[in-house]
Amino acid sequence: MKKIEAIIKPFKIEDVKDALVEAGIEGMTVSEVKGYGRQQGHSELYRGAEYVVEFIPKVKIEIVVSNDHYLELAINAIKEHAKTGKIGDGKIFISDIERVIRIRTDEENEEAL
Amino acid sequence: MKKIEAIIKPFKIEDVKDALVEAGIEGMTVSEVKGYGRQQGHSELYRGAEYVVEFIPKVKIEIVVSNDHYLELAINAIKEHAKTGKIGDGKIFISDIERVIRIRTDEENEEAL
Amino acid sequence: MKKIEAIIKPFKIEDVKDALVEAGIEGMTVSEVKGYGRQQGHSELYRGAEYVVEFIPKVKIEIVVSNDHYLELAINAIKEHAKTGKIGDGKIFISDIERVIRIRTDEENEEAL
Amino acid sequence: MEIQYVLDTFFALFAMTLIIFMVPGFAMLEAGLVRTKNVTSVLTVNVMIYAIASLSFLLIGYEIAFGSWEYQSKMSQWAFFLFQMAFVGKVVNIVSGGVSERSRILPLALFTIVVGAFIYPLIVNLTWGANSLSETVFDISGLSDLAGSTVIHSTGGWSLLAAILIMGPRSGRYREGKVKVIPASNIPLVTLGALLLWIGWFGFNGGSVGSISTKESADAVALTILNTNTAGLAGAISGWLLTYYRYKKFDITMILNGALGGLVAITAGPDKYDIYTPILIGAIGGALVIWAVPLFDKFKMDDPVGALSVHLVNGIWGTLAVGIFIDKVSIWSQLKAIVGVAVIVFPISYFVIYTINHFFTLRANDEEQFDGIDSVECGMDAYPEFRRGL
Amino acid sequence: MEIQYVLDTFFALFAMTLIIFMVPGFAMLEAGLVRTKNVTSVLTVNVMIYAIASLSFLLIGYEIAFGSWEYQSKMSQWAFFLFQMAFVGKVVNIVSGGVSERSRILPLALFTIVVGAFIYPLIVNLTWGANSLSETVFDISGLSDLAGSTVIHSTGGWSLLAAILIMGPRSGRYREGKVKVIPASNIPLVTLGALLLWIGWFGFNGGSVGSISTKESADAVALTILNTNTAGLAGAISGWLLTYYRYKKFDITMILNGALGGLVAITAGPDKYDIYTPILIGAIGGALVIWAVPLFDKFKMDDPVGALSVHLVNGIWGTLAVGIFIDKVSIWSQLKAIVGVAVIVFPISYFVIYTINHFFTLRANDEEQFDGIDSVECGMDAYPEFRRGL
Amino acid sequence: MEIQYVLDTFFALFAMTLIIFMVPGFAMLEAGLVRTKNVTSVLTVNVMIYAIASLSFLLIGYEIAFGSWEYQSKMSQWAFFLFQMAFVGKVVNIVSGGVSERSRILPLALFTIVVGAFIYPLIVNLTWGANSLSETVFDISGLSDLAGSTVIHSTGGWSLLAAILIMGPRSGRYREGKVKVIPASNIPLVTLGALLLWIGWFGFNGGSVGSISTKESADAVALTILNTNTAGLAGAISGWLLTYYRYKKFDITMILNGALGGLVAITAGPDKYDIYTPILIGAIGGALVIWAVPLFDKFKMDDPVGALSVHLVNGIWGTLAVGIFIDKVSIWSQLKAIVGVAVIVFPISYFVIYTINHFFTLRANDEEQFDGIDSVECGMDAYPEFRRGL
Ligand SMILES: Nc1ncnc2c1ncn2[C@@H]1O[C@H](COP(=O)(O)OP(=O)(O)O)[C@@H](O)[C@H]1O
Ligand SMILES: Nc1ncnc2c1ncn2[C@@H]1O[C@H](COP(=O)(O)OP(=O)(O)O)[C@@H](O)[C@H]1O
């Protein structure tokens, strides 16, 4: 089983979620993070002084999938719908998951997804 | 060493933490996330229009354990105390950790846990 | 490719970020978490009753690096700049990443970092 | 006589002060109703409106409205001015509230000058003031409107209608035939703001009686405040029952909008009713809000704070109500004035806003709206330390 | 004479307006003290109380309390009514505050009708008003209570006691013999609310003098406001010193509750003391709050806002204090009235709440409490964009 | 005569009430301007200042200022006291605001006693009051200062200067020659607070006329309030134009500080100007704030709320302005008083704060500042459920 972690721009989350659901991905976990990268933060003004907010709000999506088929579907859905072409679109990281348990039913692995 | 990531219902966090501590797990990291899955979001009302909040608040617990003994203890503690039997109880994901460092002492791996 | 997850004290984030950037690490993702460990939470007062806030605010830094050179650089930067010597300095976890994609360009792996 | 002069001056200052509480009132109400990313700009606009509209009225508008600074002599002319000045900003507040979350600040400031210096003073001139068009076809001075159901609220409402037609809805609000719900970000502020407005209304309507220094006028003031309050109570309750009846939930934004609707509706004649009629007028006012809010949405007239429903719809209803319930007041004079104000204010506002929009672009574009007006126009978050959820 | 009529009318309207600031005052105080998940419902309840209690008093309660609308002729009857009406909601506010975070809205609304139309008017009748039971054993009109230490605050307190006994504590509040601390969610709102209440008290007590139009009454009003304020100051300071002495920390919720305790305690006789006695009365008032808050917790009487300690305990203390410090006032009449109000209000309230509870279930169940009353009853978050922490 | 006594008493109480709205005004303004981790302690300090300063003035200060309780007989002595008492806390508010986010509470409380009981009463004695040093070289009673540009605002400003010099900046504020920006945490509170202060100013300045009971005094009061308001409007607009001109953004904290600067500047003579001069005085006042805020930062005088710029700079400017614009007022008397107050208040304050600091350590250390004064001093978060962002 694989875990996909994608860091995307916050305003893309609705589109990406819809695309994932359409691709048959039924579960995901989302959290707010801040990113630091090539994209520059925006400058704010306060009492006559300007300053740069360095960490940029991003959304992180975590999806665990049971096989390569869904892996590719998910990656493609994210790539397609999170892209704006402008710097800061984010990254996708894939890693290995050894075991999955559904708490409600004690089901394990593929069945738990 | 293994990493346990558990997504649970927020109001179970106290119970689960107590159970983990009792099982001898001394450290954990917790964060708020939003989940999307089979559990349906609740509907809210605003100025005469109803709408559904799709992402449901969940809590994510991350625990790194040094061996299978603690792994099983932790999994059981979570399974037992996070279960309500109703949809949306959440999932447990297990993956591999290669190396651990305790920043304060520079200790590594088992000793760092 | 490796993923570094470091849990540190919140007021160290600026220093650590600067050190990482100096070490040539160009991207990272940061989030707020709460920690439970040996460090004791502080006590608060409310209407004549004292109580302990058990979960302590921490910051989690996630960095994916392409090779061992950067891995060591990053670990050292974190170890050095997050250390206060007092309990609760936090931990660094290292794990494996199989694949990385930059959403904007479709570049993969080393090129995507 | 001197003592009457003193008392009426004191009373005007008291009433004025209550109305000024409507400045934080509107500011908090609107800041609570919009999303956090637009809060700073909404607050900036509210402060700016008070400053610019009042100063425009001082420098230009007052003399247009009342002919001269010596318009009256029964109280201190400064107190009379202050009381009148307190009204001006409210007209623009109605407009700015209804177009919030998508409007740029500078063009709004320009429009504020025009309203404070010309549009509102013109309407006051024709109704409460110098009456320069008397005995022409535009003579609407037959209007019976104690504190401005038409003069203030409808005037603001027609201007807002023009602004909404020109600016369009917030981006993403109407998609594929569906209304996207955009919830208020801070309900305590909404409540605080609405309650401050409510209190301000005592000054608005009570002060409009114009004198407290005789037994009769003291009674009139007290009755006015009583009836004003009663209509607010009834509007809240009718808003409450109607939403509860339909949704089995309590929607405090609608309850408060209902109360405000009731308050607008009573404003034309609180000194004229017995103490029970305002229950009916206010309850209908509240019901009109509950009915109008989704209606305007159906026509894709996006109004984040419900200003059209509260001020325009109930401004009309309240003005008609005086004609309906009070024998001595002709419903035809009321209708004539309602229409008269509409045909003056709407086209002028439309023209002015259209022109301003042409040179300065009132509407923030979609990307700016996504990022929030605060970051584009103010460079300042309203709540920078509070983490914004998904 | 006419000028006195005018002045007293004006003054009553001024005092009434200050009291109405207590509506946002209570709303903000309570919204700040409860958890974010219950804020919308607390605000809804506060607005609803003002609307329903006032309208009930207008339609039914006022005539029960004062016999007829012509009760007095020294000021505009409408002003007199408005001033009296401003009190009613406060009684229910005391109750709703003390049972917040676990009560459903509809049954509270029903109880509000009963209090506004019957229970509170009955107590007023017996003390300040028509005095229908005069010369019976229930005659408590010997009570000396300027602005309601007993009539308002104890009445609300006894009702609240009944409500708490029937409803029980918030779920999870008392576990295995330990008190679970549930911190306030928004301290600025708590502070704003308490300070608005404080200002409202000037109107409450000052206005209760009933006239300002002679030299003597003007002095009495000024002394009343001075003493009211002083007791608040002293209550704050004593609350402050006592918590600091015990915990070496400054607990602003206790400081503010101390101030409110002092204000309740002075309310029975601020016109009668010299200018130093209120320091003592207020300081004891503040101390009583600090002492009573943990005490009620010991008896598992869960009161999220400290209403029992502020209003009931200090309502009793303040009423006794007049008997203690003022020669002309008999402490026995005071005691008789305290007990009289208790034996009238507590059983009636218990019966009414019990009955309402039987048909409509006042208490939200554990799951609803966990999710928050807002989502169950209002379907609306108070702060939907602010992410709630663990 | 009696009716004048009544009217002036009533008016003083009205004015006093408006000033008390400045208590929540300052509290909300400062709570909004500091970081969330210091909000509870800022609120605690604000409440404490009101309690302690007022009580110190009641017990000691008033007689120092005015010689005796029988100082005047034209209105109720209690009303006169209340009006004067309402001023005291403001002086300390200026100080506490300017040193917030780094000061401990207890030493501030001690300083509050000294200001309320001695320093401020001394200055009042020399200017508005008993004038004990008349015909000495310290006689500054030639000062023309209606409501305290010098007596209140400069006094507070000089004390604050002493405090800032002794305490130093917030830790981390000036690093390697750069100013670290520390944004306000809650802009709606800032706005609410500033607007409440604005309204309070009507009472401050209007009430300082001292009487409303004749035609002349009624005119003077109304003119005073009009001019006060106008200067605020002009200050807001000038603050707005200047920041917009430089940064192409709207900075509401500067707009509001500009308004407050204008209000401070007009305070010395609002009864003396015609209705247009305040536009100039206020606009310059606003501009001075915009210019002074970065200037004080250049000298590393860290003032989170801009109190030096608003109160000290404009206190001086406002006092001079009367000398400049009003023929009858000598600019030399004004200058003498400005300097006189400076050489009295600054050294005394410096000495007192230095001594307090020696025994009780005013400044929280770096670690405490990092954690926030709330957790160290109050043990209580202002917003415990809102998750604090990075
Ligand atoms: N090496 C990395 N490790 C973890 N997160 C990263 C890394 N590089 C980038 N990110 C995340 O991806 C986001 C986008 O990266 P950025 O360099 O700004 O743009 P782009 O991905 O378009 O090149 C960052 O804000 C950060 O959250
Ligand atoms: N494939 C997945 N990847 C990541 N998180 C998931 C996945 N499936 C479910 N989750 C998380 O688990 C939570 C519970 O899942 P849900 O399907 O609602 O109920 P249940 O686990 O009882 O079947 C979701 O809200 C989501 O946070």
Ligand SMILES: Nc1ncnc2c1ncn2[C@@H]1O[C@H](COP(=O)(O)OP(=O)(O)O)[C@@H](O)[C@H]1O
């Ligand atoms: N086994 C673990 N799994 C996950 N997170 C951990 C673990 N142990 C510690 N942590 C995180 O590291 C933080 C610091 O740990 P703590 O035991 O308090 O101090 P120290 O690291 O100095 O021994 C904790 O607050 C928690 O967030």
